[in-house]
Amino acid sequence: MLKSYLNILLHAHLPFIRHPEYSEFLEERWLFEAISETYLPLLRSLNRLHEDKIPINITLSFSPSLMAMLQDELLQERYIQHLVKMMELGEKELERTRREGHEFVPLVQIYLDLFSQNYQDFLELYNRNILAGFGRLAQLGEIELITTVGTYPFLPFYEHYPESIQAQFDVTQQAFARSFGGVAQGVWLPEAGYFPGLEKYLRDCGVRYFYTSAHAVLFSPDVPRSGLYAPVTLPNGLHAFPRDLSTVSLVWSSKSGYPSDPVYREFYRDIGHDLDLAYVSPYIHLEKTRINTGYKYYAISGDTAHKQPYDPALAKQKIKEHAQNFVFHHLMHFKKVQPLMSVPPISSSPYNAELLGHRWFEGVDWLEAILRELAKQGDQLSTILPLNYLAQYPQHQKVSPIFSSWGNKGYAETWLEGSNDWIYRHLHMAIDRMVELVDRFPDVTGLKRRALNQAAREVLLTQSIDWPVIMRNGTASSYAASRIKEHLANFYHIYDAMGEGKMGTDWLTKVERKNNIFPDINYMSFHNKRRRSN
Amino acid sequence: MTREKLSQLTLEDLLRLVEMYGVDIDEDVESQPDRTLIELAVFEAMREEHDSRDEEDAFPVSYHQQRFESLEQIFGQSTDVQTDSFEFPQSYNVSRIDLMLRDPAWAFCYWDISTHDKSEYINNQDFRELLLRLEWIATTSRTGQNIMEVPISMDDSSWYLNLQNRECHYRVHLLARLADSEKILASSRRINVPMGAISQKLEVLDSFETDALIFLSGIESLGERGVHTEIPQRILSIRESQVGFDA
Numbered sequence: 001m002l003k004s005y006l007n008i009l010l011h012a013h014l015p016f017i018r019h020p021e022y023s024e025f026l027e028e029r030w031l032f033e034a035i036s037e038t039y040l041p042l043l044r045s046l047n048r049l050h051e052d053k054i055p056i057n058i059t060l061s062f063s064p065s066l067m068a069m070l071q072d073e074l075l076q077e078r079y080i081q082h083l084v085k086m087m088e089l090g091e092k093e094l095e096r097t098r099r100e101g102h103e104f105v106p107l108v109q110i111y112l113d114l115f116s117q118n119y120q121d122f123l124e125l126y127n128r129n130i131l132a133g134f135g136r137l138a139q140l141g142e143i144e145l146i147t148t149v150g151t152y153p154f155l156p157f158y159e160h161y162p163e164s165i166q167a168q169f170d171v172t173q174q175a176f177a178r179s180f181g182g183v184a185q186g187v188w189l190p191e192a193g194y195f196p197g198l199e200k201y202l203r204d205c206g207v208r209y210f211y212t213s214a215h216a217v218l219f220s221p222d223v224p225r226s227g228l229y230a231p232v233t234l235p236n237g238l239h240a241f242p243r244d245l246s247t248v249s250l251v252w253s254s255k256s257g258y259p260s261d262p263v264y265r266e267f268y269r270d271i272g273h274d275l276d277l278a279y280v281s282p283y284i285h286l287e288k289t290r291i292n293t294g295y296k297y298y299a300i301s302g303d304t305a306h307k308q309p310y311d312p313a314l315a316k317q318k319i320k321e322h323a324q325n326f327v328f329h330h331l332m333h334f335k336k337v338q339p340l341m342s343v344p345p346i347s348s349s350p351y352n353a354e355l356l357g358h359r360w361f362e363g364v365d366w367l368e369a370i371l372r373e374l375a376k377q378g379d380q381l382s383t384i385l386p387l388n389y390l391a392q393y394p395q396h397q398k399v400s401p402i403f404s405s406w407g408n409k410g411y412a413e414t415w416l417e418g419s420n421d422w423i424y425r426h427l428h429m430a431i432d433r434m435v436e437l438v439d440r441f442p443d444v445t446g447l448k449r450r451a452l453n454q455a456a457r458e459v460l461l462t463q464s465i466d467w468p469v470i471m472r473n474g475t476a477s478s479y480a481a482s483r484i485k486e487h488l489a490n491f492y493h494i495y496d497a498m499g500e501g502k503m504g505t506d507w508l509t510k511v512e513r514k515n516n517i518f519p520d521i522n523y524m525s526f527h528n529k530r531r532r533s534n
Numbered sequence: 535m536t537r538e539k540l541s542q543l544t545l546e547d548l549l550r551l552v553e554m555y556g557v558d559i560d561e562d563v564e565s566q567p568d569r570t571l572i573e574l575a576v577f578e579a580m581r582e583e584h585d586s587r588d589e590e591d592a593f594p595v596s597y598h599q600q601r602f603e604s605l606e607q608i609f610g611q612s613t614d615v616q617t618d619s620f621e622f623p624q625s626y627n628v629s630r631i632d633l634m635l636r637d638p639a640w641a642f643c644y645w646d647i648s649t650h651d652k653s654e655y656i657n658n659q660d661f662r663e664l665l666l667r668l669e670w671i672a673t674t675s676r677t678g679q680n681i682m683e684v685p686i687s688m689d690d691s692s693w694y695l696n697l698q699n700r701e702c703h704y705r706v707h708l709l710a711r712l713a714d715s716e717k718i719l720a721s722s723r724r725i726n727v728p729m730g731a732i733s734q735k736l737e738v739l740d741s742f743e744t745d746a747l748i749f750l751s752g753i754e755s756l757g758e759r760g761v762h763t764e765i766p767q768r769i770l771s772i773r774e775s776q777v778g779f780d781a
Contacts, residue, residue: 156635157634159725160632195726196726214751214752214756215756218732218748218751218753218756219728219729219730219731219732219733220733221701221728221729221733221735222733222735223733223735223736223739223744224744224748225739225741225743225744225747226744226747227744227747227748227749227750227751228751228752229747229750229751244751244752245751245752245755245756246750246751248752333750336746336750337747337750340743340746340747340750341743341747402728402729402730403635403726403728404728409637410637410756411635411636412634412635412636412637413636413637413640416634416636416642421642421644421692422622422692424632424634424642424644425626425644425646425691425692426622426623428632429626429628485620485621485622486620488620488622489620492620
């Protein structure tokens with residue numbers, strides 16, 4: 001009987017949000033919450049597995065914008081300040097809940113311990129650079145590190161703008177080399193967005209494989225003989241791992257998926273909203289706007305407003321059950337798949353990393369429980385790193401994937417609809433104007449070069465797919481629109497100044513310090529190396 | 535958001551939600567009993583939208599959105615980003631048109647017309663109408679080239695175009711029709727529209743293993759969510775076959 005494999009990918013991404021012009025900025029908390037609840041707990045979990053000699057073999061993708069934020073000194077310092085405040089709140093909560101004889105005392109202690117451990121790990125173990133922790137695990141061969149593309153653009157929307165795609169891939173490999181050294185050999189395409197022809201860029205920047213949606217392969221003109229259970233080889237030699245759909249709802253469904261189990265922690269109940277405003281004001285936004293603090297005492301409890309207190313012991317038991325169920329589900333599924341295959345089947349499952357820990361508090365422990373459960377299975381089923389699979393089984397069917405994504409209905413409707421379609425005329429025009437600048441000012445030096453490099457950064461920052469997603473959501477749409485405006489404003493300031501020969505050093509320095517992503521960028525990436533096709 | 539949360543909101547914030555979710559209210563909102571009714575109506579509207587979005591959305595997309603969806607984004611005093619009073623231009627004074635594929639059934643196009651072209655053609659006494667000409671060429675070259683025209687008004691600047699054919703290239707032209715001629719103001723680059731369904735080559739493959747693996751890959755759920763996808767009967771029949779697969 002052939003062995004079967006799981007190819008688990010966690011892709012970590014947040015949009016580039018950094019506002020040195022304000023002492024405190026609400027959206028920077030997205031990063032702090034992800035570090036506290038996902039990235040650091042994940043590192044602790046992976047290190048535990050390594051120490052216990054449990055095979056890990058999972059792949060992690062860090063987006064270039066996230067890598068930039070994790071390495072940024074200002075955000076690192078702000079994260080420490082955030083942790084100090086959260087520990088202070090924990091001490092205060094311990095005192096309050098003890099005084100009131102509250103049942104939540106042990107829970108408060110758990111959160112306080114979590115923040116304290118994060119503080120210690122962040123400062124002492126990783127010296128503020130948690131990417132180093134993941135780099136070490138990769139060097140040990142426990143995980144494979146890959147990346148995604150630049151500012152996380154939905155690439156099919158830029159098919160007609162090859163200069164921009166090229167620039168996005170150039171900064172991608174620069175960011176990866178700066179964070180981990182070497183070249184990323186695997187890529188998670190933003191939202192699995194693919195169009196035929198993209199593989200040329202991928203191959204040219206040293207990538208050997210990428211992930212696609214199920215649609216990309218199942219609806220290819222070439223029938224995929226192994227369905228979604230083997231990688232395919234594109235005509236240019238690149239490999240693509242299609243996403244397996246068989247376990248999608250187990251993890252992702254908000255109604256029936258594991259994270260929605262009633263015993264797990266409720267994300268939406270937080271003392272930042274529940275307690276007296278005067279009491280929590282030092283720990284919320286600008287001391288007046290209620291936000292999540294991370295101290296959450298209730299369980300999901302089902303579809304009711306009367307939430308039950310969160311019981312970590314019950315949750316721990318459920319994690320084990322869900323991990324066993326996940327493994328069992330795959331074993332049963334592979335039992336049907338495996339006899340039909342000529343090579344060992346591989347199920348590729350990409351997940352947003354921040355789903356684990358941040359949204360699904362118990363998610364990191366669930367992943368650890370799966371890996372421990374798999375270790376008991378012997379040779380039947382195990383995780384594998386994509387490059388190891390390709391090394392062992394290099395020959396695969398030639399298939400040309402189609403335009404697709406892992407979004408709604410498999411294509412692009414999420415990022416192209418009434419709420420956000422208006423942005424693309426502006427984003428595309430900025431690319432054309434950037435290409436024009438490159439043609440007018442090739443290979444310049446000094447202040448002009450700095451200005452053009454900044455112009456390139458600003459153009460790329462407009463393209464983050466997070467902005468149209470937020471617009472569709474409607475909740476923070478003004479922030480998303482103002483971010484696009486900000487980057488276009490900066491870009492056109494440079495465009496005009498270059499034309500007039502009046503580039504102001506002070507202004508440029510200020511903008512460079514603020515939007516300091518991609519320090520190694522070279523604006524000549526926008527040089528028109530690939531002719532636009534008709 | 536829970537009912538309890540709603541009850542803790544200020545009246546002003548509650549009314550913002552009424553507006554945001556399009557809830558009809560005609561009671562006097564100042565009195566407490568009426569406020570409870572409003573909370574209930576808002577709660578129902580939010581739940582309906584959430585359920586509906588959840589059904590429509592692919593799970594990862596739904597999660598991506600939820601990440602940005604929390605009370606602080608609704609009621610948080612979002613700090614404005616400094617934009618040097620930049621406004622998105624109404625026009626870039628360039629005649630251009632771009633065509634973007636949304637899915638195998640729909641494409642989005644946007645366009646702009648330069649001042650020169652407006653004065654030369656649109657403001658000309660011979661000007662009759664402005665239109666989009668959608669042109670498609672089958673990649674299999676069986677059906678040749680076809681066109682479809684859509685009249686547009688001067689106030690339009692974008693349009694969603696229904697794509698009637700698959701496995702073909704599309705491009706769109708922006709045209710000014712004059713009394714006895716027409717002028718192409720701009721042409722888009724081509725987009726390639728995939729079939730959006732399982733390949734017809736499956737019919738000649740005649741492999742039980744492939745049929746079964748495609749079935750086990752969850753093609754059925756893909757079909758339901760896909761765009762006019764038809765799943766071959768031979769794959770669907772695997773469910774009832776002796777093998778008894780259950781994806």
